Amino acid sequence: MPITDQEIKELEEKAHQVRKDIIDITGWAGGAHVGGALSVVEILVILYFKYLNIEPNNPELENRDRVVLSKGHAGVCHAAILARKGYFDFELLREFNHFKSSFGMHLDSLKVKGVDVSTGSLGHGLPISVGLALGARVQKKSWLTYCVLGDGECNEGSNWEAAMSAHHFKVTNMVTFVDRNKLMIDGPTEEIMGLEPFADKWKAFGWLVREINGHSFQEIAEAIEYARSENSAPVMIIANTVKGKGVDFMENEVKWHYGGLDTDLIEKAKQSIDRMYKG
Amino acid sequence: MREGLTWTVYDADALTLAEVYGEVLCQLGERYLNIVGLSADLAKSTKISKFGDKFPERFFNVGIAEQNMFGIAAGLAKSGLIPFVSTMAAFISMRAAEQVRTDICYQNLNVKIIATHAGTAFGQAGSTHHCTEDLAIMRSFANMTVVVPADGIETGNVVAASVEHPGPVYIRIGRGFEPTFYENADYGFQIGKSVEVKEGADITLICCGITVRQAVEAAKLLQEQDGLSVRVLNMHTIKPLDEDAVLRAIEETRRIITFEDHNIYCGLGSAVADVIAASGKGCAFSKVGIPDCYSLVGYPEDLYSHYKLDTDGIIEKAREVMGKEFEEDEDWEDEI
Numbered sequence: 001m002p003i004t005d006q007e008i009k010e011l012e013e014k015a016h017q018v019r020k021d022i023i024d025i026t027g028w029a030g031g032a033h034v035g036g037a038l039s040v041v042e043i044l045v046i047l048y049f050k051y052l053n054i055e056p057n058n059p060e061l062e063n064r065d066r067v068v069l070s071k072g073h074a075g076v077c078h079a080a081i082l083a084r085k086g087y088f089d090f091e092l093l094r095e096f097n098h099f100k101s102s103f104g105m106h107l108d109s110l111k112v113k114g115v116d117v118s119t120g121s122l123g124h125g126l127p128i129s130v131g132l133a134l135g136a137r138v139q140k141k142s143w144l145t146y147c148v149l150g151d152g153e154c155n156e157g158s159n160w161e162a163a164m165s166a167h168h169f170k171v172t173n174m175v176t177f178v179d180r181n182k183l184m185i186d187g188p189t190e191e192i193m194g195l196e197p198f199a200d201k202w203k204a205f206g207w208l209v210r211e212i213n214g215h216s217f218q219e220i221a222e223a224i225e226y227a228r229s230e231n232s233a234p235v236m237i238i239a240n241t242v243k244g245k246g247v248d249f250m251e252n253e254v255k256w257h258y259g260g261l262d263t264d265l266i267e268k269a270k271q272s273i274d275r276m277y278k279g
Numbered sequence: 280m281r282e283g284l285t286w287t288v289y290d291a292d293a294l295t296l297a298e299v300y301g302e303v304l305c306q307l308g309e310r311y312l313n314i315v316g317l318s319a320d321l322a323k324s325t326k327i328s329k330f331g332d333k334f335p336e337r338f339f340n341v342g343i344a345e346q347n348m349f350g351i352a353a354g355l356a357k358s359g360l361i362p363f364v365s366t367m368a369a370f371i372s373m374r375a376a377e378q379v380r381t382d383i384c385y386q387n388l389n390v391k392i393i394a395t396h397a398g399t400a401f402g403q404a405g406s407t408h409h410c411t412e413d414l415a416i417m418r419s420f421a422n423m424t425v426v427v428p429a430d431g432i433e434t435g436n437v438v439a440a441s442v443e444h445p446g447p448v449y450i451r452i453g454r455g456f457e458p459t460f461y462e463n464a465d466y467g468f469q470i471g472k473s474v475e476v477k478e479g480a481d482i483t484l485i486c487c488g489i490t491v492r493q494a495v496e497a498a499k500l501l502q503e504q505d506g507l508s509v510r511v512l513n514m515h516t517i518k519p520l521d522e523d524a525v526l527r528a529i530e531e532t533r534r535i536i537t538f539e540d541h542n543i544y545c546g547l548g549s550a551v552a553d554v555i556a557a558s559g560k561g562c563a564f565s566k567v568g569i570p571d572c573y574s575l576v577g578y579p580e581d582l583y584s585h586y587k588l589d590t591d592g593i594i595e596k597a598r599e600v601m602g603k604e605f606e607e608d609e610d611w612e613d614e615i
């Protein structure tokens with residue numbers, strides 16, 4: 001049993017909070033990548049509130065697990081979770097995107113506590129993660145690297161170069177997710193640049209693949225436990241998700257990749273999120 | 280060449296720079312059947328989708344894969360077509376730098392690049408999406424022409440001119456929402472030839488992109504408040520640089536400031552400095568831009584103000600340079 005019912009209940013409460021935080025921050029920021037932030041909530045929540053070996057009051061802890069949010073545009077979700085985890089005061093996020101703020105849309109590792117790697121330009125996170133994982137191995141450290149990719153992001157060739165090297169160097173101290181919400185900016189992934197057969201591609205590159213429901217804490221937990229125990233090859237967790245998850249008018253809507261919210265829409269979005277957690 | 284193009288009738292204030300170029304490209308697409316378009320999951324944001332919607336069989340959205348996109352563009356150009364490629368400046372000039380240099384510039388291919396969200400135009404997005412390095416990078420690629428239009432009208436002019444301008448062209452624009460500067464397209468736009476948008480004899484402000492409009496505003500106020508006669512050059516083409524205009528500015532005003540939404544190293548300011556140094560003449564000079572740092576986060580207006588690229592900042596810098604000393608030299612002919 002990788003996860004108890006009680007744990008799931010607590011994580012659902014966190015996810016509920018974080019979804020509403022994302023809506024608030026999007027409002028304060030004047031706009032954010034809200035769709036892809038909402039689809040990745042469960043993945044980041046379970047990492048930060050169950051699995052990661054971290055100390056928020058000691059963000060530079062040497063043996064901490066590393067997180068690389070390669071789809072860095074989901075910074076609003078990451079920032080909300082870091083705040084709720086206690087890295088910094090949540091109220092600071094009212095300044096998100098504002099002049100001279102430490103928080104821009106894509107989080108800066110030199111400005112935001114708890115962010116291990118500055119991302120935002122797609123296709124950088126997996127190579128960096130392979131480097132972090134190899135670094136741990138060379139230095140005989142036990143920490144793990146967790147990497148989260150977008151599915152559209154996987155168009156970038158650098159991911160496949162990294163995939164090849166992760167297999168070649170037998171990188172198994174790394175857990176990698178793809179947030180498979182099936183949408184990018186200009187449209188659905190399969191219309192803009194087809195990824196399927198997606199799992200087979202990773203398999204052909206020598207990876208072990210788990211396909212799960214990326215909104216189920218149960219399934220994410222099982223996949224993470226599998227990835228952590230597997231020592232023969234790198235593991236890819238393809239997390240099937242819904243872009244805009246929780247907000248009815250955003251779900252599966254391409255146009256909500258990025259958007260701003262006025263008070264009316266903020267209210268509607270939060271009501272929709274509350275309904276999700278009642279049902 | 281522009282005959283028949285009607286972008287000036289669009290309400291340029293209501294259209295972003297990118298939208299104007301999208302419209303212009305559509306018109307050009309009708310006339311030039313060899314124009315093809317490419318983007319990398321930013322067709323809508325860059326507005327090249329207007330061309331894509333009109334000519335779907337001549338448009339390729341390659342997904343989020345900029346290096347691949349420029350390789351494909353090189354192949355399309357080799358096959359005899361004229362690719363117009365558009366995505367964010369950062370992902371062209373840095374991610375795909377080698378493809379642009381080796382596949383396109385080295386082979387002197389006819390690829391037109393429209394780089395959006397350049398400088399700090401996407402200020403809130405942070406440094407991954409700022410691009411204050413592209414002029415430096417693109418200037419250093421032999422065969423490349425580098426143009427920074429002042430507004431939507433000029434963007435239309437450059438895009439139209441680029442079709443008949445052989446070889447690679449890098450057209451750098453912002454995110455959109457900047458107000459227009461020109462009232463119409465008929466001011467004699469020519470690649471490589473700067474435009475004196477305001478006459479003046481005491482000091483020259485050499486500008487490109489968003490700073491042109493701000494500098495003209497500043498020049499008017501400096502005239503009123505300080506009695507200064509301020510020349511403003513719209514140096515839209517960074518390469519090849521209009522050296523004659525710079526030499527005239529050295530000789531006739533002896534004070535020059537450059538303003539650009541780019542690192543102060545290796546962009547417009549450095550290009551102008553090269554000409555000043557080679558002239559052998561004393562000239563009070565200052566470069567204004569992003570002072571070799573990763574820009575702050577914020578809305579572009581706040582950033583332009585912070586980095587002295589808006590009207591107030593330009594006035595402040597002009598006053599500073601008016602107080603600078605330079606070596607007087609009456610015998611102009613001996614050194615030029």
Ligand SMILES: Cc1ncc(C[n+]2csc(CCOP(=O)(O)OP(=O)(O)O)c2C)c(N)n1
Pocket residue numbers: 033035036037039071073120121122123149150151152153154179181183184185243257319320321343370374
């Ligand atoms: C190298 C690069 N090219 C383009 C972009 C612009 N961009 C930001 S998000 C995005 C779409 C990402 O799609 P996906 O990876 O599927 O993310 P999600 O749908 O989960 O938000 C694009 C093209 C970028 N950030 N980096």
